Amino acid sequence: MDGLPPSNQATHFWGNTMEIHRVSAYHDVEHALRITDLKQSLYDEGKILMDKVLVTLHGDEHRQRRSIESQLFRKNFFRVYENEVFPGLLSETLDQFLTESSLDLKELGYRIMVHLSLSFAGIDRIDGTVEEADAQHRLLIQLGQAATIGQFKGDREPIFQEIREAIDEFRERFFLPSRARRLALLEQYRAGTLNEEELPRDILTILLMHDAELSMPNELMVREVAFFYLAASHTSVHTLVHATNELFNWCERQGQTPAEVVADAHQLQRFVLESMRLHPSSPEAWRRAEAEITLADGRVVPQGDKVVVDLQTANRDTSVFGEDAAEFNPLRSVQGRISPAGMSFGGGMHVCLGMNLVAGTVLRDGEFPKPDNHQVGTITLIIKELIERGMRPNPNQAPQKIEASERDVWAIYPVLF
Numbered sequence: 001m002d003g004l005p006p007s008n009q010a011t012h013f014w015g016n017t018m019e020i021h022r023v024s025a026y027h028d029v030e031h032a033l034r035i036t037d038l039k040q041s042l043y044d045e046g047k048i049l050m051d052k053v054l055v056t057l058h059g060d061e062h063r064q065r066r067s068i069e070s071q072l073f074r075k076n077f078f079r080v081y082e083n084e085v086f087p088g089l090l091s092e093t094l095d096q097f098l099t100e101s102s103l104d105l106k107e108l109g110y111r112i113m114v115h116l117s118l119s120f121a122g123i124d125r126i127d128g129t130v131e132e133a134d135a136q137h138r139l140l141i142q143l144g145q146a147a148t149i150g151q152f153k154g155d156r157e158p159i160f161q162e163i164r165e166a167i168d169e170f171r172e173r174f175f176l177p178s179r180a181r182r183l184a185l186l187e188q189y190r191a192g193t194l195n196e197e198e199l200p201r202d203i204l205t206i207l208l209m210h211d212a213e214l215s216m217p218n219e220l221m222v223r224e225v226a227f228f229y230l231a232a233s234h235t236s237v238h239t240l241v242h243a244t245n246e247l248f249n250w251c252e253r254q255g256q257t258p259a260e261v262v263a264d265a266h267q268l269q270r271f272v273l274e275s276m277r278l279h280p281s282s283p284e285a286w287r288r289a290e291a292e293i294t295l296a297d298g299r300v301v302p303q304g305d306k307v308v309v310d311l312q313t314a315n316r317d318t319s320v321f322g323e324d325a326a327e328f329n330p331l332r333s334v335q336g337r338i339s340p341a342g343m344s345f346g347g348g349m350h351v352c353l354g355m356n357l358v359a360g361t362v363l364r365d366g367e368f369p370k371p372d373n374h375q376v377g378t379i380t381l382i383i384k385e386l387i388e389r390g391m392r393p394n395p396n397q398a399p400q401k402i403e404a405s406e407r408d409v410w411a412i413y414p415v416l417f
């Protein structure tokens with residue numbers, strides 16, 4: 001380690017010394033995420049599900065799939081989504097699961113996000129029962145292990161087996177019927193008996209519409225849809241609970257009520273973005289150098305080395321967010337073209353595809369919402385609805401974080417309605 005900057009670590013990789021280079025200053029993180037010779041490496045060990053799904057693709061293959069999937073957001077997608085699709089999905093879930101006055105917000109958050117994320121991915125409910133929702137939630141947890149298995153130290157085989165079985169169950173029980181329904185609708189659309197606006201607005205429909213260009217094997221299409229389900233769910237629940245907690249704490253400190261804050265959805269959106277900055281649901285992005293590259297601070301990274309892009313530390317960079325960068329302050333103003341959510345949605349080629357869906361229209365300093373074309377994002381809409389339905393902290397049961405985890409993750413968040 002002698003002679004290395006403190007942020008570099010050396011590990012042995014097949015007998016060679018492979019270094020890990022950490023990047024954590026805000027502008028250096030932005031720069032690193034734009035280096036095209038840095039390739040995604042966070043999911044290298046989760047290939048069982050993640051192989052060749054969007055977030056692990058690189059170069060032309062990535063560009064082509066991303067540009068097709070982005071077509072989902074064509075023609076007023078967000079306006080239709082926030083005004084027509086989302087309210088129905090949310091009230092369905094709340095009617096089914098908001099049945100007691102004392103609840104864990106994290107659990108309720110999963111109920112909501114399972115429903116929203118499946119709808120976005122293109123997976124239909126079949127009978128809409130609690131048993132079905134339980135199975136979908138269980139599959140989310142089982143499939144999600146593929147994204148984190150790289151960090152798991154024990155015997156991986158039983159986990160791989162569980163993921164294999166979960167992919168099979170997801171395909172048979174949910175994917176195949178959803179695909180059959182969409183293929184029938186696409187046939188009507190191609191025959192001219194159905195308008196494009198009447199097609200479901202989801203990833204599976206887009207993939208099926210562009211089948212010929214994409215030529216995706218069936219098993220890859222199953223995993224791509226499952227990946228969208230994962231990408232949209234855990235991240236949003238994490239954000240929902242943190243943002244609610246920050247809102248409650250802020251109100252207590254400032255002598256305001258949550259109802260006053262949520263009455264103005266734009267104001268609440270600022271709270272959510274500020275919470276996203278402090279508590280990014282993916283604290284790090286990992287990359288591998290495909291060729292020798294130079295980082296913004298001049299460090300040279302040889303081919304094959306790993307680069308850890310530390311989004312969480314970058315988001316608390318005092319040179320960008322001010323001396324109080326580590327504090328929650330939704331009134332903060334940040335100079336320049338800096339997102340109020342910091343780097344929480346990544347940057348460069350893999351920048352989060354769902355960002356505007358969850359975070360809404362993200363304004364920079366000096367920009368103002370356009371009254372007829374501004375979305376506030378699903379997290380803001382969910383918190384607004386829950387507060388309007390009377391959600392408040394449970395004074396008899398304190399929230400708890402996951403202790404064993406170095407990460408900033410809630411275990412339970414008891415609330416009352």
Ligand code: HEM
Pocket residue numbers: 040042054055056066120228231232233235236239276280281282285286343344345346347349350351352353354355357358
């Ligand atoms: C608060 C919620 C969310 C956060 C903080 C978040 C964060 C991120 C981050 C940091 C990345 C980049 C990963 C990397 O560079 O290695 C990413 C990628 C991605 N996210 Fe999100 N995400 C969120 C919600 C969503 C939602 C709701 C969806 C889908 C509707 C989604 C879909 C995706 C996809 C498809 C990618 C991969 C894009 C690509 O590789 O081109 N995310 N997200």
